[in-house]
Structure formats: structure tokens, C-alpha cells
Amino acid sequence: MIEVKNLTKKYGRRRVLENVSFTAEKGQITCLIGINGVGKTTTLKAIMGLTPYKSGTILIDDEPLTKTSYEKITFIPDAAIMPPSMTIRDAFEFMKDFYGSWNSARAEELLAFFKLKEEFRIAELSKGNIAKINLLMGLAIDVDYLLMDEPFSGIDIFSREQIADVFTSHLIEDRGVIITTHEINDIEHLIDKVILLDNGSVLKEFYTEEMRSEHGKSVIDVMREVYRA
Amino acid sequence: MNRFIKLLNFEINRFSKIYAALLAIIIVLQFIGVIVESNSYVQGADRMMMENRWTQEELIKNNGKAGFTLIMDSFWFAGPIAIAAAALIFYIFLIWYREWYGKNTFIYRLLMLPVSRYSIYFAKASAIFLMVLGLVGIQILLLPLENELFEAIVPADFRDVLAVKDLIHSNIITSTLIPATFTQFVLHYLAGLMAVFTLFTAILMERSYRLKGILLGIVYCAAVLAFFISPLIIPAVLDMGDFFYPVEFLVLEIILGLIASACSIVIGQKLLNKKVSV
Numbered sequence: 001m002i003e004v005k006n007l008t009k010k011y012g013r014r015r016v017l018e019n020v021s022f023t024a025e026k027g028q029i030t031c032l033i034g035i036n037g038v039g040k041t042t043t044l045k046a047i048m049g050l051t052p053y054k055s056g057t058i059l060i061d062d063e064p065l066t067k068t069s070y071e072k073i074t075f076i077p078d079a080a081i082m083p084p085s086m087t088i089r090d091a092f093e094f095m096k097d098f099y100g101s102w103n104s105a106r107a108e109e110l111l112a113f114f115k116l117k118e119e120f121r122i123a124e125l126s127k128g129n130i131a132k133i134n135l136l137m138g139l140a141i142d143v144d145y146l147l148m149d150e151p152f153s154g155i156d157i158f159s160r161e162q163i164a165d166v167f168t169s170h171l172i173e174d175r176g177v178i179i180t181t182h183e184i185n186d187i188e189h190l191i192d193k194v195i196l197l198d199n200g201s202v203l204k205e206f207y208t209e210e211m212r213s214e215h216g217k218s219v220i221d222v223m224r225e226v227y228r229a
Numbered sequence: 230m231n232r233f234i235k236l237l238n239f240e241i242n243r244f245s246k247i248y249a250a251l252l253a254i255i256i257v258l259q260f261i262g263v264i265v266e267s268n269s270y271v272q273g274a275d276r277m278m279m280e281n282r283w284t285q286e287e288l289i290k291n292n293g294k295a296g297f298t299l300i301m302d303s304f305w306f307a308g309p310i311a312i313a314a315a316a317l318i319f320y321i322f323l324i325w326y327r328e329w330y331g332k333n334t335f336i337y338r339l340l341m342l343p344v345s346r347y348s349i350y351f352a353k354a355s356a357i358f359l360m361v362l363g364l365v366g367i368q369i370l371l372l373p374l375e376n377e378l379f380e381a382i383v384p385a386d387f388r389d390v391l392a393v394k395d396l397i398h399s400n401i402i403t404s405t406l407i408p409a410t411f412t413q414f415v416l417h418y419l420a421g422l423m424a425v426f427t428l429f430t431a432i433l434m435e436r437s438y439r440l441k442g443i444l445l446g447i448v449y450c451a452a453v454l455a456f457f458i459s460p461l462i463i464p465a466v467l468d469m470g471d472f473f474y475p476v477e478f479l480v481l482e483i484i485l486g487l488i489a490s491a492c493s494i495v496i497g498q499k500l501l502n503k504k505v506s507v
Contacts, residue, residue, distance in 0.1 A: 050340055050507040052437075070343040080333040083243065097235050098342050123332065 001025050002047060002073075002145055002176060007056035009042060009200075016042050017053070017200040026144055026176040029167065029190055033180070033223060034197035040180040041077075043197075044147045047178075048075040060145065071101050073145040076134045078153050084123030088116060088133065092140075099141050106171070107140035114162060128159030135163060145176040152183040160186055188219050196226055232344045236352035241359065244320065248360060251316055252367055255309040262305020263375045267382035270295050274387060285386055296389035297376050301400040310402055313364050317357065321425060324353050325432045329507070336507050346501045350494075354425055361421065365406050372396060372403075412479055419486040420457070426493035427453045433497050437504035449496075453489045460485070 002024040009017040017039045024030040032040045045051040047058050049065045060069050082091045088111070096102045111118065114132040125133060131151055138146050152160050160183070166172060167190045181187060188208070196204040203226055211217050217225075241248075274295075278288050300306055328336035339349055373393050380388065397403045408414045431446030438445060455462070460481045464472035473481065 045507060048341060050337065052504050052506065067343050067345055070341050075337065075341060077334070077337055079337075081335060081337040082333060083335050084332050085243075094239070098232060098344065100343070 001059075001061065002178065003057070003059040003062075004043070004047065005057040005059075007043065007046060007053055007058065009039070009046060009051070009053040015200055017046070017056075020056070020197070020200070020202055022195045022202060022205055024145070024176050024178045024193070027174055028192040029172075029177040029179060029187075030193040030195065031179050031181065031184075031187070031191045031219075032195050032197060033184065033219070035227065038197040039200045040197060041149050044075060044149055044178065044180065047147060048073070050075065071099060071141070072143050073147065074138045074141055074143045075147045076138045076149065076151065078131070078150040080122055080125070080130045081134065082122050082137075084121070086122050087118065088120050088122070089118040091122060091133070091137065092118070095137055095140065101142040103140050103142050106142070107136060110136040110139060110166075110171070113166075126155075128155035131155050131159065131163060135166060139166070139171050143175065145178070146172075148177065148179045150180055150182065152181055152186055164190070184219055184223070191219065194219055194222070196223065198227070232342075233348045233352060236342075236344065236348055237355050237359075240324070240352050240356035244324075244356065244360065247316070247320075248363070251313045251364070255313055255364070255367065256371065258309040259306055259371060259375055260378065262303055263300050263378045264382065266300050266303050266305060267379050270299060271383055271387070289387070294389040295383055295387055296391055297379050297396055298391070298399050300375065300379060301396065301403065307402055310368070310406075317361060317364075320360075321357060321428050322432060324357065325429070325436070329436065334507065340505075340507065347498060350429065350497055350501055354422070354429060357425055358422060368403070369407060416479060416482055416486075419483060419490075423453070423457065423486045423490045423493070426490045426497065430493040430497040430500070433500040433505060437500045437506065453493070456489055457482070457485050 004023070005021050007017050007020040008015070020039070020043060022030070032043060034040055042051060046053045046056075047060075047065075058065065060073055063069070065073075082094070086094070092104070092107055095107075096104065110132075114129070114136065116129060116132065116136075120129075122130075122133070135148070135151065138148075151163055155163075164186055167177075167187065179187070179191075191208050193207050194205070194211075195202055204222065206222065208219055211219070211222060274288055274292075277283065277292070278285070281287075283291070328334070328339055340346070342349070376393060376396065380390075391399065397407050398409055405417060408417050427450055431450050434446040434449060435442035460473060460478055464470065
């Protein structure tokens, strides 16, 4: 389980996150939702040790983040993160060199699924293909937790469908996923838990199934209710 | 293979094309320089003998003999070394900034590797150090070859013969790169390493505190420089003359260099682990 307790972060004098607390469990998809600039990406980066924070505690399976944590948790930003001069094959070799848990068979399987070729150069990939390669590399490390920042942002409908298909496949089922997205329609049916953020604070936290069965509301209904208020 | 070695290998590979180009520039320009300067000397000598109706002995008596130092003092020799040095200094910045800027943000992957961030830091520093040593090594190999070419162009009667070792010590650039004694070597390269670590720390200060970090980095670099050269400055300011014996000065500089390097490494690590932001 990923536990975020009282996470507070400031950029200069501006408070970006204020006592943000939530948990994300293995086998569940947790969605961080909020309008631009509410601190979704910053929260993910703080969990991954990619940005410092003022106070709070972040635990991954009851342990603070260390270098070995990167074998079981990974972050998939919405930008290319391998050098542009590399081919996909080079990127795979690089990952294999550094991650003991790199699963070559899974990488090959996903490459075929996404209809990409090893000889493609990272610099030449479209935004959609960058998102696929990022997802592929995250899943091929065999991590327990995947943190995904806007995986559907700026990509075509077919790429979105392919990525959404991965969420319903065996590749995701036992993993804990924290995702930020504006394209809630694409994955609403896949989400288990929602954290609504506003002005750097958690406004509301709920399980989608409970919300549907007990209150008859979709995630979008709750968003409208909360943000319009 | 050890992950540090893999990172180092990765860093060297990323710079290999530019590095190969730098080596090519040094080799080509220096050899062109030997040919151009040697021929120019021979033609000049012929012209002077013709115009002044001098004999060979009279020319040598009036102008002296030509040595390979003639080449070493020319732009053709110093220019490529200056270009390579400038490229490597630029690369000290590029080796970090390219991870954040440009089309792809590789720093995400780099910081998420299951390796100590010390390894990332030292792989970058070691890559630069090895590249410097590589360039120096190439220069050591080139000197005797260039000297041979010079001797093939300039007739024996017109030239001074100097051993490669003496040639190295006759020129300020080569004697700095290839010092005469082991202690000088330690001092020069320790100062070089200290400079790399200091600049790395300044860069990481900027990456951690952005605008404030630039100021912090400049102040830090100035403080390290003042600290390192304090055994020179303090006796001069206090009018103490040559206060330290050369051996004392050397030991003091080594100690100060090690302290400054250790401080830069510790601060750099702290920043890389706790403060840098992607």
C-alpha cells in the first residue's frame, strides 16, 4: 500500500500541497482528479522522490522510499524520458542493465500489442507512441505500483483505446495504480477509488462502486457537484 | 557488470561522437600546423638567405635554429587544445542540463534507477575526468609523431633537436597538462577534479533552488576558489613573503583541495538526494 500522510509542499511562498493524505492499495486503480494546477503531478513526483516536500510522510509498503523501491514502484510522466538518440531496442537494453526485475518477454509482448518495432528511434515517436513506450517500460519492470501522469493527454483515440485495454488486461490486475487524468470518460469504468484535489488539499475521497450503488452518482457527477460548489 | 561502471559506460557513449570529433580536430589541425609552420619556416629561411646573400651559417647565427617549439607556440598547436578544453568545460554543464532540457526529460529515468544517486554523480564526474585524461594521452602520443614530421620537413642543419620530454616542459600548455613531477601531477589534477565537483555542486544548487540557486552557486564557487588559493593570498596580503616552504605549500594545497572536493561532494549528494526537482 502507498500511504501519503499530511503531505505539504511549497513553491516559494505558494503552498502547492496542504496536508494531503490518502492511501492507494495494490490491485486497485486510484485516480487523482482536479483541475490544472491543483497539485496532482506534484503529488506523484513527491511519492517518487522527484521533488522535495516541506513536511509529511510517504510510505510504500510501510517503508520510506529508497533506491531499491524503484524496482517496485515507477512513475510514467506524460513526456519522453529516454534519450532521443536511443532506439527502442537501446532503451530496452538500458532498462535490462539496471532493473533486476526487467521482464523481456513482457516487453516483447507489449511491443507487439502496441504494434511498435524495436528499431524505432525514440526521437521519431509520436506523442501516442511515447505514452505507449512509457507504459510498456513501466509494466516490463514488474513493479507493484504504477504512477501515471495524464497517460491520455494529447493522444489520438486509437492510442487511448489501446492504453485503456492494457488497464483491463492481466498486466495490471495485481498492481496498484495511481493515475491522474482529465480524460475521465476513458477510464471511469476502470477506476476503483477517486481522490478529488483542489487548491492542494483533498476535497473528497470515495470508492466509485460505493458512489454508484449507494448514491447513484458517477465520478463526473461528483466532480460537477464538488467543483461547481 | 557493476551498475556504476554501466552508468559510466553510458555517459561516455553519449559523448563519444562529440569526443571523437574533438580528437579529430586536435589531430588534423595539429598535423596541418606542423606542415604549414615547418614549410613556412623553410621558405622564410630560403628567402632570407637569398635576399641577404647569407650562407646557412650566417642565417643560423642571426636567427638561431628552429625547434619544434616553433610549432608548439603557434595557434595550430594551442588552438585545438583550447577548443577541446572549452568543449569539456561546456560539457560539465551539458552533462547535467541536457537531462532536464531538450526534447526528452531523461532525468526522470535517471533519478528512478535503482542505484544510489552517488553513482549517477560519480559516473558523470568520472566520465569527464576520463575524457580529459584521454585527450592528454592522445596529446602525448601525438607529440613524437608531430616532431618526426617536423624533422622530415625542416633540414637537420636548420633545426634544434629536443627530446619529447623537454618539448613538453618548454611549453606552458603541455607542461600544465603533463606536469614534470608526480606531485605536480597530483596538484594539477586534484585542482581539476575539485573544479569539476565545485561546478557540479553549483549546477545542482541551481537545479534545486532555481534563481536563488544561481546566486548561491556563484558564491559557492567564489568561496571554494578563495579557500583553495588562500595559502597564496594570505601571506601576500599580510606581506609575509614566501611564508611556506614549497613542500608545505604543496601539502597544504592537497589538503585544501581534498577538503573542498569533499565538501562539494557531500553538498552535491545532499542536493541530488533531497532537493533537486524534476
